[in-house]
Amino acid sequence: xxxxxxxxxxxxxxxxxxxxxxxxxxxxxxxxxxxxxxxxxxxxxxxxxxxxxxxxxxxxxxxxxxxxxxxxxxxxxxxxxxxxxxxxxxxxxxxxxxxxxxxxxxxxxxxxxxxxxxxxxxxxxxxxxxxxxxxxxxxxxxxxxxxxxxxxxxxxxxxxxxxxxxxxxxxxxxxxxxxxxxxxxxxxxxxxxxxxxxxxxxxxxxxxxxxxxxxxxxxxxxxxxxxxxxxxxxxxxxxxxxxxxxxxxxxxxxxxxxxxxxxxxxxxxxxxxxxxxxxxxxxxxxxxxxxxxxxxxxxxxxxxxxxxxxxxxxxxxxxxxxxxxxxxxxxxxxxxxxxxxxxxxxxxxxxxxxxxxxxxxxxxxxxxxxxxxxxxxxxxxxxxxxxxxxxxxxxxxxx
Numbered sequence: 001x002x003x004x005x006x007x008x009x010x011x012x013x014x015x016x017x018x019x020x021x022x023x024x025x026x027x028x029x030x031x032x033x034x035x036x037x038x039x040x041x042x043x044x045x046x047x048x049x050x051x052x053x054x055x056x057x058x059x060x061x062x063x064x065x066x067x068x069x070x071x072x073x074x075x076x077x078x079x080x081x082x083x084x085x086x087x088x089x090x091x092x093x094x095x096x097x098x099x100x101x102x103x104x105x106x107x108x109x110x111x112x113x114x115x116x117x118x119x120x121x122x123x124x125x126x127x128x129x130x131x132x133x134x135x136x137x138x139x140x141x142x143x144x145x146x147x148x149x150x151x152x153x154x155x156x157x158x159x160x161x162x163x164x165x166x167x168x169x170x171x172x173x174x175x176x177x178x179x180x181x182x183x184x185x186x187x188x189x190x191x192x193x194x195x196x197x198x199x200x201x202x203x204x205x206x207x208x209x210x211x212x213x214x215x216x217x218x219x220x221x222x223x224x225x226x227x228x229x230x231x232x233x234x235x236x237x238x239x240x241x242x243x244x245x246x247x248x249x250x251x252x253x254x255x256x257x258x259x260x261x262x263x264x265x266x267x268x269x270x271x272x273x274x275x276x277x278x279x280x281x282x283x284x285x286x287x288x289x290x291x292x293x294x295x296x297x298x299x300x301x302x303x304x305x306x307x308x309x310x311x312x313x314x315x316x317x318x319x320x321x322x323x324x325x326x327x328x329x330x331x332x333x334x335x336x337x338x339x340x341x342x343x344x345x346x347x348x349x350x351x352x353x354x355x356x357x358x359x360x361x362x363x364x365x366x367x368x369x370x371x372x373x374x375x376x377x378x379x380x381x382x383x384x385x386x387x388x389x390x391x392x393x394x395x396x397x398x399x
Contacts (some may be wrong), residue, residue, distance in 0.1 A: 130209055136220060139227035140323040141234075142341065144281070150342040150372065155188045159377040186377065190344040193229065194368035195221045201361040215349045218367030222347060230339070230373050231325055234332060235385045238375060242384035244391060246271040251397040259395035261292050261388055266316055267395060268333040268384045277382035282318045283332040288388065289322035329388050338379035345370035 013033060082089045091097035115122050165179030197214050204210050234241070245267040252267075253259045259267075265282055272279045284292070313320045318333065326332065347369040354364055375383065 137324040139223035140325040141230040142227045145339045145341045147341045150344055153190045155372050159184045188372045188374045190370040190372050192370045193222050193225045196366045198364050214365045218349050222367045238380045241380045244386055249395045253396045255397050259392040264388055264391045275381035277335050279333050279335050281336040283321045283326045285326050285328045286322050287328055331388055333384045335382040338375055338382045340374050342372040
């Protein structure tokens with residue numbers, strides 16, 4: 001303890017003694033002084049021991065040889081070489097003398113040889129959320145048609161048929177011409193369209209989006225199947241629907257200037273109008289639609305007479321629907337309002353078990369819909385399904 005510290009301690013003790021005179025006994029004061037002194041001596045001894053220990057460590061480090069702490073990078077080595085041989089490097093820059101770089105070789109590590117075990121986790125992959133579904137044709141005919149709802153599995157409708165006779169000018173007192181017709185009752189039965197997928201419970205639990213993926217897949221498949229059924233019905237199940245343009249257009253165009261796609265569609269529209277219907281829609285394949293745009297005159301000018309609006313494309317009063325749901329080189333011109341689509345049971349996806357699926361931890365997802373689609377007999381001539389190249393040849397004069 002320094003003299004200054006000793007004087008401060010003595011002064012503090014004197015003050016304490018003066019302040020507590022008459023209240024505290026002298027032996028208690030002496031005991032407290034003894035305890036303070038002993039505590040100070042212990043603290044000072046501990047500090048001295050620490051200083052000695054640190055001094056020994058410093059002496060040991062001084063006695064050890066100097067070693068390279070860590071290998072330098074290539075960039076650091078190049079900087080050191082340039083710094084140590086600045087004159088030689090300047091000569092190299094000025095192209096007056098060569099300059100040699102000597103770098104220390106480093107060890108080589110590769111994923112294939114230095115990483116073992118689950119090597120697919122290194123480098124750490126990034127998993128993109130969700131999944132990328134297959135790209136499919138849209139359910140065009142189901143989307144474009146006016147869809148209604150019904151609470152019956154059977155729909156009946158009445159067509160006027162077998163019309164006979166007509167009105168005519170007659171003279172006074174003569175017999176008036178008679179006329180007659182029948183009423184034909186037709187019935188549509190709801191068709192069930194369905195698809196199923198069987199999947200394990202573990203897959204549903206382990207992949208968070210799996211249930212939604214299966215549901216979306218089934219809904220898409222069922223809608224495509226309904227659209228495909230409507231397409232088959234229009235193209236092969238409608239009698240007496242038209243399958244070629246009116247005979248009035250046979251050999252209409254000279255061989256030197258053959259009929260084009262636009263000409264066929266115009267003739268198809270006129271054919272339907274001759275049956276007292278007003279067509280409003282044409283369905284063609286995407287490649288056919290491209291050919292329509294690319295049609296040129298003999299001097300290389302585009303000839304597409306298309307009116308493009310913000311929501312659709314029109315040609316001669318026909319809304320153009322380009323879709324892969326129609327086969328290449330085929331076309332359908334129609335009054336789409338005459339296509340009746342009624343949903344009896346909504347399109348839904350349900351999950352359940354069959355046979356011993358429960359014990360096998362398997363689940364069956366079923367997507368299905370019950371739907372009516374039909375065209376009344378008197379409206380079937382509002383549809384014309386044909387082949388573009390065949391009808392173009394039909395309208396062009398033979399050689």
